[in-house]
Amino acid sequence: MRQTGNHQLVKKINKTLVLNMIKENGPLSRATVAHKLGLNRATVSSLVSELIDEKLVYESGIGESNGGRRPVMLLFNNLAGYTIAVDVGVNYILGVLTNLGGKIIQEKNIPIKDTSYQIVVSQIKNIIRFLIKEMPDSPYGLLGIGIGVPGVVDTEGKILIAPNLGWRNVTFKKELEKEFNTEVIIENEANAGAYGEKKWGIGHKASDLIYLSIGIGIGTGLIIKNELYRGINGYAGELGHMIIDINGHKCRCGNYGCWELYASENTLLKEARDLSYFKNKHAEPTLELLMALAEQGNEEVIALFSEIGKYLGIGITNIIKCFNPKQIIIGNRLALAKKWIQKPLSDVLSSYTLKFYKNDLNIEFASLSPYSASLGLSSFVIESFLKNNSVMPNPS
Numbered sequence: 473m474r475q476t477g478n479h480q481l482v483k484k485i486n487k488t489l490v491l492n493m494i495k496e497n498g499p500l501s502r503a504t505v506a507h508k509l510g511l512n513r514a515t516v517s518s519l520v521s522e523l524i525d526e527k528l529v530y531e532s533g534i535g536e537s538n539g540g541r542r543p544v545m546l547l548f549n550n551l552a553g554y555t556i557a558v559d560v561g562v563n564y565i566l567g568v569l570t571n572l573g574g575k576i577i578q579e580k581n582i583p584i585k586d587t588s589y590q591i592v593v594s595q596i597k598n599i600i601r602f603l604i605k606e607m608p609d610s611p612y613g614l615l616g617i618g619i620g621v622p623g624v625v626d627t628e629g630k631i632l633i634a635p636n637l638g639w640r641n642v643t644f645k646k647e648l649e650k651e652f653n654t655e656v657i658i659e660n661e662a663n664a665g666a667y668g669e670k671k672w673g674i675g676h677k678a679s680d681l682i683y684l685s686i687g688i689g690i691g692t693g694l695i696i697k698n699e700l701y702r703g704i705n706g707y708a709g710e711l712g713h714m715i716i717d718i719n720g721h722k723c724r725c726g727n728y729g730c731w732e733l734y735a736s737e738n739t740l741l742k743e744a745r746d747l748s749y750f751k752n753k754h755a756e757p758t759l760e761l762l763m764a765l766a767e768q769g770n771e772e773v774i775a776l777f778s779e780i781g782k783y784l785g786i787g788i789t790n791i792i793k794c795f796n797p798k799q800i801i802i803g804n805r806l807a808l809a810k811k812w813i814q815k816p817l818s819d820v821l822s823s824y825t826l827k828f829y830k831n832d833l834n835i836e837f838a839s840l841s842p843y844s845a846s847l848g849l850s851s852f853v854i855e856s857f858l859k860n861n862s863v864m865p866n867p868s
C-alpha cells in the first residue's frame with residue numbers, strides 16, 4: 473500500500489469537498505464547513521488556508537454567533553479569473569465574458585450571413601480579442617475559452633458535421649489554443665445549453681432534463697441523473713434529426729423529413745416568405761418582425777406560429793416517450809416566441825401523450841435565454857480549470 477499516495481489523494485479529495493461546499497453554499501464559517509462535511513476542524517482550517525493562499529476562497533464579514541466569538545465567513549472568490557464563451561448560432565455569434573460565478577461582465581453579439589468556415593473562425597477570434605481587452609485584472613486571468621457549435625462534436629473537440637453551417641470534419645481547437653494561449657473547449661451548443669440551465673437556470677433542481685435548442689436548426693442536450701449524457705463517442709442528442717416524415721423534405725444532414733425541417737426558426741422564416749405581408753412588401757422576415765406582427769394581430773402570422781408550435785409538440789411527445797424526463801426546457805431563439813407557440817404545443821401534448829408520462833413532467837422555457845449555451849460553456853471552462861489545478865476532481 474502506498475501510504476503517501478493515499479494521504480495525498482485523501483487531502484486532494486477533502487480540499488475539493490471544502491472548496492465545493494464553499495462555492496455552492498457560501499458564505500459559511502470554518503466550523504459549519506467541518507460540521508457539514510464531517511471533517512475535523514483542524515483539517516478544514518488547514519485546507520481553507522491553502523485555498524485562501526491560492527486566492528480561490530476569501531474571508532468576509534462576520535457570521536451569526538451561537539453565543540461565543542462570532543465566526544469569520546468564507547466565500548468562493550468569483551473574481552479569481554474569467555472565462556470567455558462563444559455560442560456560434562447559424563445566424564449569429566454571441567460571445568460573453570464571465571467571472572467564476574457565471575456573471576456576464578461583457579458581451580458581443582453579431583449577426584452572420586456567411587457561414588463559411590474561415591469567415592466564422594475569424595469572427596470568433598475577433599470576438600475573443602474584444603472580450604480579452606475588456607477583462608479586468610485577476611489572479612488567474614483568462615481560464616479558458618468555451619465554444620458551442622450547432623453540430624456533432626467528438627470528445628476531442630472535432631466538429632464532425634454541422635449541417636446548418638455546412639461544415640464537416642473541422643476543428644479550430646489547437647489553432648485557438650495556440651493563438652490565445654489557454655485551454656479551448658468545443659461542445660455541441662445544445663449540450664452547453666442543457667448544462668447552463670442545469671447549473672444556473674431553471675433546470676437547477678431537475679435530475680433528468682432535456683434541453684431543446686430551437687434556433688435555425690434544433691439541437692437537444694440530455695441531462696440524465698444530473699450528468700450530461702453524451703453517448704459513447706459524444707454524438708448523443710441529435711434529436712433535431714429524428715425522422716418524423718420519411719416522405720418529407722430533404723435535410724442538410726442527408727436524410728428526409730427530419731424534425732427540424734418542421735419546427736425550427738429556419739422553417740418559420742421560410743414559410744413566412746409566402747405570407748401575403750412579406751409577398752406584398754417584398755420584405756425579408758425575421759423572428760422579431762414576426763413577433764411584432766403577431767402582437768398587432770396578424771392572423772396569418774399567428775397561424776404560422778401555431779403550426780410551428782404544433783410540430784414542436786409532435787417532436788416533444790416522441791422525446792417524452794423515449795426519456796420520461798422531469799423537465800423539458802425550450803431554449804434558444806424560438807423561446808422568444810413563447811407567447812405564440814406555447815398553447816398549440818400544449819394542445820398537441822394533451823392529445824398525443826399518455827397521461828402517466830405527463831404526471832411529473834414540467835415543460836418550461838429557458839430562464840437564461842439567450843445565454844443558456846454561453847453560460848454552460850463557461851461552466852465547462854470553470855470546472856476544467858478547477859480540475860486541472862488539482863482542486864476539483866471530475867464530477868463523474
Ligand SMILES: [Zn+2]
Binds near residue numbers: 713726727
Ligand atoms: Zn436532418
